[in-house]
Amino acid sequence: MISIKYFFHQASSTISYVVFDEASREAMIIDSALDYSAHSGKLWTDFADQQIAYIKQNKLRLEWILETHAHADHISAAHYVKSKQGGKIAAGAGIKQVQTTFIKFFNLSPEEHASDGSQFDRLFEDNDSFLLGDKTVKVISTPGHTNDSVTYLIKDNAFVGDTLFMPDAGTARCDFPGGSANVLFDSIKKLHDLPAHTMLWMCHDYQPEGRELKFQCTVEQSRAHNIHVHNLVEREDFVRLRESRDETLDIPQLLYPSVQLNISAGQLPKKQSNGMRYTKQPLSFSGEIL
Template structure:
């Protein structure tokens, strides 16, 4: 099965949202939707998400799943907004519960915030199968960037989340809470054990100077050309490179606002007595 994959690239965050469906079938999935956020004004908008909505309506599709690969640190999720407008079940890997536990402590979230993943409609188990629109799919547990990353194998396509980037960019960082470079290497090698012609779709692209954004490659291309983890790179070599590189990286601009929203499946914190919702900024904590 070769699903149709429609990408939507957000140049502000470097994120790619996907609509995935089968020709001749109206059921679809949306993967990693973006909610626009202006950190200077603390204001959200829906320009990126509305492009997805317009496409779904124009193609007369029905959203069955809104799939998150993980609790992103570089953009706010539009999952809650899209569900309100288009329906579908919001889903993520079951290990989101560990991430919720870490960040509930960091942000001192309200006591009633639950650590069981119940903010999402479905939590995928490792290798759990599911389907939509004539397509068979499987949730592939792929930790390392965070302890809760999940990739989605849908037909001949894998949506890798924050594990791999395009071959000339490499791999994701591992220095967030619960991240681990050894674990990421092993997760990536599992993905690269898939057949060479399997299509891989990135969650992000941060292109080097002179290249336009790209987000589709293959298992074979990654095995041959990925600058961090191509064939022949050992686990020890990868970990040494990744840990040294991560030590030089600044925190993502939107990590503090985005994680608070994304562990809630894209919903904002409750309105306070004055009618306003707030996101917290912990001082000297990261």
């Protein structure tokens, strides 16, 4: 048997999971988060500490700290969790492309940031697998929202990241660098081709129209009811809908700090000569400003 415990990070509407094999007590965390205040730059660890406490209380051995993708709305706690509990940090191999994109965007030097994925202990290709106890976890590459997005499948449970939202919320944006509505359609088809009873576990729920928190549904429910991409939706219609919605969206509030830290698995930038750490914030303007 496996056990799945969810943790809801209210500030970013993120659902993070601790999954463990009951026999061996081997555990994995999926998409952990640091707490962060954008205006002060302050980071703290209450949320991740709840998960660490849960691991200790249940006498689990943390084997894996997994990312479904480089998040743009919260900062990963992977590096912090590893420093406290051990475990291997892993993500999809597409993270190297994400690193290349954002290293260029933030004009980081090779000394400031490597683009070879070396900040992670393992990078997964499509169809890679690993063991949690005697249970196989299969990694399914599901790009589209980002080009490093992956889904982790253990028994009949798929942790889908932002490749799907709950049926009443539809799908995530595809307008980040490397994102593609067309590619997302194919990734969702892969998930919808899993057995109908497979449980899909979401990474976010924004509680549309104030409904209660929901973060899991079956493949059958998603196929039948997802408002953007149910069974009867054609590819062209989905791409048109997704792209037109994306045109109306502002960038996520925490995009810049999130991606700068998440391409390093949540490792903080090096201290500068004054002992401080910084993230960069690009400026853009129109008109004549000197």
